[in-house]
Amino acid sequence: MIPTLAAIRFGTGLSPDLPPPDGAADLLARLDGPDEMAERFPVPDWNTRMDLIRRHGRLRRARREDPAAAEEYKKINRRLHTIYHRDLRQTMMRAIVTRDGLRERLTWFWAGHFAVADGGGYLRRSVAAYHDAAIRPHVAGRFGDLLFAAVTHPAMLTYLDQEKSIGPNSPRGRRGGGLNENLAREVLELHTLGAGAPYSQTDVRELAKLLTGLSVTRDGRFRWVRNMVEPGAETVLGETYGDETPNRHDIAAVLSDLAVHPATARHLSAKIARHFIADDPPADLIEAMTGTWLDTDGSLPAVYGAMLDHPAAWAPELRKVRRPLDFMAAALRVTDSGSELEAARGIRPLREGLTDPLTLMGQPWLRPSGPDGWPEEGTAWITPQGLAARLGWAMDLGRRQKPALDPRLLVETALGPLAGDRVRFAAGAAEDRAAGIGLILASPEFQRR
Incomplete structure (x- = not known):
């Protein structure tokens, strides 16, 4: 039972070819190893995308007066559109063939925690590169490093309008502009301490002043602008940072302190437990994870280990609903x-088989509705439209299997000892193999982890 739960609850599911992890030690050992999937299934990096986006912007302005520019604009637009769908394919391929499913799941979790949505400007078809640069390399490290990488990445600075934040008394601020509190508020409320934690509006504003200077160049790269920095010391949660001389190390210092604050440890330990274990995880589990966080200064592998050591991690009841991305993977x-997925040519099969169904299920690719990311509660995903989309996609996947898998064998491969009598009966009684495959994938057991 434990290997089955290790693959389903903490990984990307069972595989007909790859053995499941033996348990907690195996999961953590693989996470400690090299990131093989990022190397095997790469995505274009941030700077490459910024070069495309910069050209896209120039051609968009020139296309009305220059037919050659209009044609080139269409090509760049199609290329960016193709990259968006192929990013999803690469994400799915990593999940399909990995032996390190916990890394994939943690990347998805933290990408949701530090949510940035696909949009216009620098965020046009570039968010997957942000995930690979700022999130993925740090999921098995210290939270402070992950926090700094995510908060200071050009994608986050753009998404929360930080590049427009100017210290009122800075050299630039004396010529106009103003302070923007978006990033500071989300750092405190979402990324670290959590809503209801012991901070005030004054702390938000002081942190916003401290974060001035974080900005983005015209070609989408990170930059720190000294003449935008609010001069003087700022006090956040009773600690003072900075002085009259602008110093970006003060930003690293405040983020480092927030990363190991007791409220951060509790807030994020509870959030991790809710994601992997149950919508209402045991209080002693959260306490154990929180204590480990504080004892290790935010060592994420140690916190994951505390979670995996708790009996709730291996309870046979499937308490969590798989999100659409998790279910499809x-x-x-x-x-x-x-x-079949790796061999797909063009974007039409990717759009019809992955991107559009994901949207219908309620999780449009790289487009969370806000900076708080995707909802955690099962009720957010088990809706009439969402269930209908899952069922339709599962049945279609069953019809595409050539040759069709034997449902009586698939039910064992997919669920093992977690398969109930009803799904076993449905697998054997379906009118054809395609229907049997669809019924297994649409079953309550497969929808949960």
Whole structure:
């Protein structure tokens, strides 16, 4: 039972070809190893995308007067659109063939925690590169490093309008402009301490002043602008940072302190437990994770280990609903659909088989509705439209299997000892193999982890 739960609850699902992790020690050992999937299934990096976006912007302005520019604009637009769909394919391929499913799941979790949405400008078809640069390399490290990488990345600075934040008394501020509190507020309320934690509006404003200077160049790269920095010391949660001389190390210092604050430890320990274990995780589990966080200065592997050491981690009840991305990845993995997906040419099969269904299920690719990311509660995902989309996609996946898998075998591969009598009966009694595959993938057992 433990290997099955390790693959389903903490990984990307069971596979017909790859053995599941043996348990907690195996999960953590693989996480401690090299990131093989990022190397095997790369995505274009941030700077490459910024070069494309910069050209896209220039051509958009020139296309009305220059037919050649208009044609080139269409090509760049199509290329960016293609990259968006291929990012999803690469994400799915990593989940389908990985032996390190916990890394994939943690990347998705932290990408939601430090949410940035696909949009216009620098965020046009570039968010996957932000995930690979700022999130993925740090999911097995210290939270302070992850926090700094995410908060100071050009994607986050753009998303929360930080590049427009100017210290009122800075050289630049004396010529106009103003302070923007968006990033400071989200750092305190979402990224670290949590809503209801012991901070005030004064702390938000002081942190906003301290974060001035964080900005983005015209070609989408990070920059720190000294003449935008609010001069003088700022006090956040009773600690004083900075002086009259602008110093970006003060930003690193305040983020480092927030990363190991007791409120941060409790808020994020509870959030991790809610994501992996249950919408209402045991109080002693949260206490154990919080204590480990504080004892290790935010060592994320140690916190994950505290979670995996708790009996609730291995309870046989499937308490969590798989989000659409998780569900689709697990279904493609267990049906051994990687070769077909990897061989897909053009964006139409990717759009029809992945991107559009993901939207119908309620999780549009790289487009969370706000900086708080995706909802955690199962009720947010089990809706009439969402269930209908899951069922339709599962049945379609069953029809695409060539040759069709035997549902009586698939039910064992997909669920093992977690399969109930009803889904076993449905697998054997379906009118054809395609229907049987669809019924297994649409079953309550497969929808949960």
